[in-house]
Amino acid sequence: MNPLAAIVAVSEMKPGRYPQYNGMEMYRQVIAQFLREWPQLRPSDIGGLLSAPAGMASADGTDVFAHEKISEELGIEPSFSETINAGGCTYALMLVRASLAIERGLCDSVLCLGAGRFPNVGSGMAEMMSKLISHPEFEYPYGTYIPPIFALNATRHMHEFGTTREQLAQVAVSQREWSLLHPDALMAPQGRLTLDKVLSSRPIAYPFNLLDCSVPSEGGSAVLVVSPKIARRYAKKPCYLFGFGEKHTHSSISQAHDLTTLGSKETSALAYRMAGVGPGDMDFAQLYDSFSINPIIYAEDLGLCAKGQGGAFFAGGRTAPGGEFPVNTYGGLMSFGHVGDASGQTMIVEAARQIMGIAGGERQLKKADLGVVHCYGGMMSEHATLVLGSQT
Amino acid sequence: MSKVAVNLKPIPEINAHSKPYWDAAQRGELMFQRCRGTGKPFMYARCWSPFDFSPDPVWEKASGLGTVFSYTIVYQPPYAAFKADCPFVMAIIQLDEGPQMMSNVLNCDPQSVRIGMKVKLCFETRDGGFKIPQFEPA
Numbered sequence: 001m002n003p004l005a006a007i008v009a010v011s012e013m014k015p016g017r018y019p020q021y022n023g024m025e026m027y028r029q030v031i032a033q034f035l036r037e038w039p040q041l042r043p044s045d046i047g048g049l050l051s052a053p054a055g056m057a058s059a060d061g062t063d064v065f066a067h068e069k070i071s072e073e074l075g076i077e078p079s080f081s082e083t084i085n086a087g088g089c090t091y092a093l094m095l096v097r098a099s100l101a102i103e104r105g106l107c108d109s110v111l112c113l114g115a116g117r118f119p120n121v122g123s124g125m126a127e128m129m130s131k132l133i134s135h136p137e138f139e140y141p142y143g144t145y146i147p148p149i150f151a152l153n154a155t156r157h158m159h160e161f162g163t164t165r166e167q168l169a170q171v172a173v174s175q176r177e178w179s180l181l182h183p184d185a186l187m188a189p190q191g192r193l194t195l196d197k198v199l200s201s202r203p204i205a206y207p208f209n210l211l212d213c214s215v216p217s218e219g220g221s222a223v224l225v226v227s228p229k230i231a232r233r234y235a236k237k238p239c240y241l242f243g244f245g246e247k248h249t250h251s252s253i254s255q256a257h258d259l260t261t262l263g264s265k266e267t268s269a270l271a272y273r274m275a276g277v278g279p280g281d282m283d284f285a286q287l288y289d290s291f292s293i294n295p296i297i298y299a300e301d302l303g304l305c306a307k308g309q310g311g312a313f314f315a316g317g318r319t320a321p322g323g324e325f326p327v328n329t330y331g332g333l334m335s336f337g338h339v340g341d342a343s344g345q346t347m348i349v350e351a352a353r354q355i356m357g358i359a360g361g362e363r364q365l366k367k368a369d370l371g372v373v374h375c376y377g378g379m380m381s382e383h384a385t386l387v388l389g390s391q392t
Numbered sequence: 393m394s395k396v397a398v399n400l401k402p403i404p405e406i407n408a409h410s411k412p413y414w415d416a417a418q419r420g421e422l423m424f425q426r427c428r429g430t431g432k433p434f435m436y437a438r439c440w441s442p443f444d445f446s447p448d449p450v451w452e453k454a455s456g457l458g459t460v461f462s463y464t465i466v467y468q469p470p471y472a473a474f475k476a477d478c479p480f481v482m483a484i485i486q487l488d489e490g491p492q493m494m495s496n497v498l499n500c501d502p503q504s505v506r507i508g509m510k511v512k513l514c515f516e517t518r519d520g521g522f523k524i525p526q527f528e529p530a
Contacts, residue, residue, distance in 0.1 A: 142496050
């Protein structure tokens, strides 16, 4: 297989509440931790820099010049740099953009940064979010907000394929099991989940109860991507990018052409073809899981099971620790924590740790040679699939 | 002392290109657009056709009949203005003419709503008498 780029260093803040930090200060925290964990790095090791807007969805405004400010503080003058946004899909796209820039010789390395948060609901922020995530003129008047929008996908999936609430709940239960193996997971202190606990938690938007939903929190992460030619200078066992696919299908959920087959079908096909592999070659998957329905749809679209079989794919703990096929080995957004759009990079950090063999403890998979990551942004609007692996 | 119930749920900020849609709603009509080149119907309001970029799509009155394509029952309100409505139904309605739109399903038990259920146009009056197109069981 032909590696397109290599991840050689990653780090992630512990998800939580950081009200004392504004958008730029969150980035400083992410970078300070990254430099602590990878003390051998120097400014000359960073040829390019990609960031997401600082302070997205915050009351004090969004800074789309984050990349300039971060580069200045790092003491670098990158030959490739910008602030980009595609919601949770941003970070998969950073890896795509970084690999293209490296391939064309714009730079040898790119530092990808994310720092996300959710706005506190109240004082008009919920209304602002609604206008941001749904059509501000034609959907917002109907009370749209994030959980019911995704519930529309779930209800339709239940209608078309007979997916059950128990199958949705199993996603939450299995992911909680993984989170118990992660020292930084937000929900790990709450302990195990059962189907009953999920099914008896407070209803939010049918078919979702509270425990079908991810946990809004704050956090961020850093990923250093370099040319495959120099990867071993930085890491004994780099995590290589072998294939990717990108697709943007809609903005407003009511205008999506399909609620149960998404852009992910096309992006995974592209990614597998580029890598020269198939879904059967994967050792694990990280599937963006704002809600319990999402990994079910992505398991189908990514070919890990047949269309309509996503519920059965998760049944009985098949994807939990010790199961046949590990999914969301860090607990996912639902149990590790949903750190705003930066959750898209949490998945990449975890996939890289598994492939680099540095996940640690019981969480480290015995076989993690090839894995697939699927991120989406917006209301399942923007899609990117990555095929990552260890050997060259 | 009489209490006047004011509906504080949002009313849209109307743009020049979508004004015919909202003007029609105030008359009690639902409008969609049709591409001049391909003849295909679409929502939401646009200045051009998304099928062939032909300008100035034709406005057409909808029959007001449709089907629930998907729905959810909302238990936790998005913000205060929807609190009194909970639980309420949020749904994607497919019009008999083809286009899909967001709506609530009013005037029924939320638990009775199903995918494939036939619905018909109705209107909800909000602050200042502004009418929002809505659907109810047919």
